[in-house]
Amino acid sequence: MKKLVLHSTLVLWVCILALAGCSTAESTREATASDQAEARIIKHEFGESTIQGIPxxxxxxxxSFVDSLATLGVTPVGIADDNKPDSIIAPIKEKLGEYTSVGSRYEVNFELISSLQPDLIIGDVSRHKEVYAQLNGIAPTLLLKSHGATYQENxxxxxxxxxxxGKKDEAEPLLQAHQANLDKLKASIPQDEQRTVLPAVVNAKGFFAHTSKSYAGSLLESLGLKDAIHSDEAYPQLTLEQLVEYNPDVLFLMKTPGEQTIIDEWSKNPLWGTISAVKNNNVYEVDRGVWSLSRGIxxxxxxxxxxxxxxxx
Incomplete structure (x- = not known):
């Protein structure tokens, strides 16, 4: 009788183990199938990248990519913030968690990026196309328009x-809400507004106009404001004489707070006072981080x- 019970118990355990093995194998097959289903091909400015699962x-x-990620509720593990955390504007920073600075946007720190073990890198096609292969060797890399691109291109x-x-379904509602916000703001602009507007980065090196080919210039133009310069360049550097010739009615001077700029010198020149924006007190200093660097929603x-x-x- 004891032998019969022992035999029955052994048979039962064999069945349990066999079922467990089948279940494990089935789970593995399902996981593999799931992984394969989650492999997605993303088209970008430099080709296509395959992304496995959700980064x-x-x-x-x-x-600009930090702006986009923050809008989507995602905090990157690494940000090229030029080693200046304060360069990330407050409305974006308040949406982010902790991250690691990976240094300059201009000179990529491959070792530091690699140490973060990323599963996705997002770079600027104008800045990073020469190092795309190296970045893509670390993790799947997307190169997108940012620097030198218009508002719509960004x-x-x-x-x-x-x-x-993995937030494709959220993109369109967010874009629609963004457009609705801009339309509401645009409604406060008088229909008979005729003044010409010129945003420009000013620093110790010079005056760099942001035309309708730039982010800020094209954004203001989308509101119906007239661009003071018609140029194929996004950021032409102007002399004081050229600025006087363009004679904008409004100037938005993008600068880093506390920084000395060429305007300190120009303001002592009688020509400066002949510009319509100066004569009519329509010169506004604005934060370069907001107006020039962030370039997002x-x-x-x-x-x-x-x-x-x-x-x-």
Whole structure:
């Protein structure tokens, strides 16, 4: 009788183990199938990249991509912030968690990026195309438009980023909400507004106009404000004499707070006082980090609110 019970018990355990083995094998097959299903091909400015699953460790090599990720509720593990954490504007910073600075946007620190073990890198096609192979060797890399691109071109990067981080369905509602916010702000601009507007980065090296080919210039133009310069260049450097010739009615001077700029010198020149914007007290100092560096949905709405607040107090 004891032998029979022992035999029955052994048979039972064999069956249990066999079923467990089948279950494990089935789970493995399901996991493999799931992984294969999650492999996605993302098209970007430099080709296509295959992304496996949902990236959790993302490195962003431009501020505009940080803006996009923050809009989507994602904090990168690494950000190229030029070793200046304060260069990330407050409305974006408040949406981010902790991250590691990977240094300069201009000179990529491959060793530091690699140490973060990223599963996705997002770079700027104008800055990082020469090092794409090296970046892609660390993790799947997307190169998108940012520096030297217009507002609409920067905006076109947003749905690509959303798809890459598994938030494709959120992109369109967020873009629609963004457009609705801009339309509401735009409604406060008088239809008969005829003044010409010129945003420009000013520093100790010079005066760099941001035309309608730039982010800030094209954003203001999308509101119906007239660009003071018609140029194929995004950031032409102007002399004081050239600025006088263009004679903008409004100047938005993008600068780093506390920094000495060429305007300190120009303001002593009688020519400076002949510019319409200067004569009519329509010269506004604005934060370069907001107006020039960030280039995303959050920064766009911040810029428009500030511009309209200055122009129509």
């Amino acid at each position: 959790k460790r993302i490195v962003a090599l431009e501020y 905006l076109s990067s947003f749905p690509v980023i959303a798809e890459a981080v 959050i920064s766009a709405e911040t810029i428009v609110k500030e511009a309209i607040g200055q122009l129509y107090p």
